[in-house]
Amino acid sequence: MATATIKDVAREAQVSVASVSRALNGGRGVTAETSQRIREAATRLRYMPHAAARMLITRRTNTIGALLPDLYGEFFSELIRGIDLAARARGLHLLVSSSHDDAAAAAVALRAMQGRVDGLLLMSPHADAAFLRQNLPHDLPTVLMNTRLAGDDYCALSVDNDGGARMMVEHLLAIGHQRIVFIQGPPGNRDAGERELGYREALVSHAPDSPVIMLRGDFGEESGYRAGQEVLGMRPRPDAVFAANDMMAIGCMAALREAGICVPEEIAVSGFDDVPMARYVTPPLTTIQVHIAELGGQAMELLGEQIDHPDQVMTGIHRRVAAKLVVRGSTGAAPG
Amino acid sequence: MATATIKDVAREAQVSVASVSRALNGGRGVTAETSQRIREAATRLRYMPHAAARMLITRRTNTIGALLPDLYGEFFSELIRGIDLAARARGLHLLVSSSHDDAAAAAVALRAMQGRVDGLLLMSPHADAAFLRQNLPHDLPTVLMNTRLAGDDYCALSVDNDGGARMMVEHLLAIGHQRIVFIQGPPGNRDAGERELGYREALVSHAPDSPVIMLRGDFGEESGYRAGQEVLGMRPRPDAVFAANDMMAIGCMAALREAGICVPEEIAVSGFDDVPMARYVTPPLTTIQVHIAELGGQAMELLGEQIDHPDQVMTGIHRRVAAKLVVRGSTGAAPG
DNA sequence: CTGAAAGCGCTTACAG
DNA sequence: CTGAAAGCGCTTACAG
Incomplete structure (x- = not known):
């Protein structure tokens, strides 16, 4: 027996398909008895409405798409969770798509969303204005997350990397550090760039005499380890390291520990x-906490607004998710 | 301008919609020139085929659904990655659904898959035989992951929890431990139960004189911490703790450390x-490594097989993903 | 309240 | 090679 369709239910309940549709979608315009009979027939046949057919006629998929650079790791895990919770709260399904190594793959993924989703959450290194104009289904509500902005044509949300980095540098300066090394993230990475900018700004504002010292990194623990080894050879030795992300900081600490250098003393x-x-x-x-789930959740909220109120102009909105300084042992002591 | 449909392209290229469809889907049965003209028209209009319409007529969604208990944390992050990579390799989209607190919610989620996906990857505490029979769209290829099995009606894949736990106990016995405490996972959790079983089996086989000692836990770090405190009060003191997962082991170590007890000495x-x-x-x-991404990837492979060969009988297949002992410092030393 | 009919945007035999 | 037509499973004005 193949899956039952609305026709089968109609036949079973001795009514028209129109009545079945009405009964199963809220029951308005059907008598209680008819509705009851239809529901029983549906249960008996194990009827499940065919989503694609419904999508086609209602123009609603009740699904939102999330195009992300990756799905793996803490960051994306939290992000997806934030998105999922917010989507679930609105009764929306979640279609995920990731790892688009090049712009062509991202374009294919973007185009495949047409007819599958009611809105799009997008985080992509390829998302510039021209790319989006060419590949984003027209009129598809979209919220950009942590993405290079395309003028004021889109609604966007991102982490306050710049502010967070400034907080960290101010903290390090406040406890007496002077020579603060910055370990960079991958070249071209927007988050990494903004964090670097915050580092520079804070030094300029609060410690113009402190040197700007850069070491290369790529967000991987290994690169932090290598940067830590470089720090060991620097004279005069820096008294603080600020890595553009935690994994590099952890790698850096490993290198320092192996060399017998005490952190934070x-x-x-x-x-x-x-x-x-x-x-x-x-x-x-010690690190900067960004509530990543909130980034996802707020993005979903913005998207939900756009979907529910298509006429409301939301392009150009750009919100920032706050960052927060969390002081722990690794910067716990003032320098000697 | 609204999004262009196949009709718009047909008009623009001065052909029938049938030809547009053919040209855009491989180009068989159209002259090169016609095809070229159609493609140009499509590009000019930024045509993107409507997925729902295509799904409805082809009975193919090119999407697989993953129903999971949660999306958050290392485990699911890895699992989703494994699924995503394998799905991508087959050109399939991924629809995720999670956090179905009760069976009713899980049923709704399951039923909503009808017409949205070509197959289902399912990990759910609610998935028993009756539940699946009632709510799983008929004929929908499905692979159960780490789920209580419903007879031989489904294709299933799970982690070798039992074997992994036995390996761990054998390791602890081999380095000389006698009194090995087991910290349990959440009651009713299948993985936790299998790990406990492996612990018991190994003791019965290799150390019938060693006591079976159970402490309650729930997979959370806190519960491991509490279990650690209980261990401190036990006389004679156990010489080894085997927690049903890493987070509890980490919590347990924190409690021991606070009490000044050295691990592993x-x-x-x-x-x-x-x-x-x-x-x-x-x-x-020291822990048991399970290649979670592989669990997801292999499940996706099995599902892909079912989708590609609907006539092939695959129910009753039950594969296990191997577990591996990883010895590190926390069990590094033999007891005094 | 109920049903017949149109139509959502596609694909695919079937003719020509 | 090309097009007219049927049909996928629904929903929703429109009549009655």
């Missing part, structure tokens, strides 16, 4: 993200 | 899962 180390692991390393890592 | 501690954090705690945690 000899060098303070700090990161950015507040990954769960940050509180478990020894010493626990 | 005074008590060995071990976990299960090999979360990324396991290697960063002090001392690094």
